[in-house]
Amino acid sequence: MIYEKNPIMNPSTILLSIIVSVASFFLFRNRVLAFLDEKNLSVQNYSGRKVRTGGGLLLLFPVLLAAVPSLFVTRQADVVFYILMILCLAFCGLLDDVLGDSTSRGLSGHIGKFLKGGLSTGWIKAFTGGLIGILLAWYRYRNFPLFLLDSLSFALCVNLVNLFDLRPGRAIKGLLFALVPVMLFAGFREVWSVLPVLVLLMFYLEGEMEEAYMLGDTGANLLGGILGFYEVIGLPVKGKIILTIFLVALHVLAEFQSFSKWIDAVPILRAIDRLGRKKGSER
Template structure:
């Protein structure tokens, strides 16, 4: 790991840990809108999401230039995720539900989030491609891949630690070789995940749309930063395929029915 990626990971992890402590001291009226009930019926906070996004952005900045793409990916996707967390309705769920509502003339917060994260992915990719001679098509596909990764991470945030574990598993390979494109972005994503994972595993907090979208966008951007059109097309095909599959298949059931995945999914939980 290069010095730059190491700094990005350490700063992100430290920021996530520090902000996780600080959020517990927030007044009740600030914490209230972020309180939810998880799958086990326990009360959890979604403030982990803003903590993750800010920590990832801080790690990206500390990792050195160019930091703008990662900061845009983390904070932009988190902002649109927060809109859905705080003002979203459960009437329309999933990509199919939000697009169906849009077809009926109903603009849901989920639909706004889909468009907003798509725009965020495109801007982040355009910033990453600046001066690198990438074509317009590669940038468009890259932006879609970043948005797809953000959405996919959100689909995985259904059990304690799951989305963060996937962030780490997907982000670590992007750290190599040292100094390669996207390494600092991946390091910031992994570091922020490490800093927020303890409370998530204990069932005290969740990423919510805010944090899951930021985590997925960061990992997606890390891949986009080191690939050309072909690699981006593969990433887009994978994220789009899994998203469509999620409308028909329960990822939780697949994980529970697969011994290796089940053990990994439950590792570390309280």
């Protein structure tokens, strides 16, 4: 597949996508929360509170609808791939929220269980993320080394947000810290896929910080996919190499020690991590 430069996005289209994402968030919010309650999709969080999981469903419909205006001003194939990617990743995440357990942890845990003849929802999620990364890299294909780089970086982006989703707001804050430099390095190209989501998260975040719901694997998968999609289609090669090295390092560290311990050990990271949390949840 030959890579072509994307035309400059019309600002009015971006604005329309933002309006659609925010409006649909409030349209679906109570309906989704009622659905989660009806299906008893809740877990005990890190502080012992019972919290709705699968909160990523609150993002799913707004993100999908916000992509529709871009069909008329950018490469349609890009937007169609983006929409299908979101649906697949969110579905696999929801499967993990509904059927998953904590018997296998981390990539090594899920791979180890598979090699021993077992199967976990985490492995299904990792397999899907890897496969979508391969398909996206093939779709953007320019040469084989870049194909491998894009495949790996996408899969690691998807899993990275899952690794951070251990405290209220942490995954979203981590996503913001990752996206800002990536957008700068990309020269703000292809922002149709991320700007409406960033605005949407401002409205979503309040409920998560109040522990009314949590992203769950549904939301973490979805947001990780958006980060991965953006870096694959937006970053220059040098930026992709730097990001991939950083992602590999983080995943290696995560296999040996929880991110929570690293964050708690650095005062400024600890302060950012706890910013906005409910009183009594600062740990």
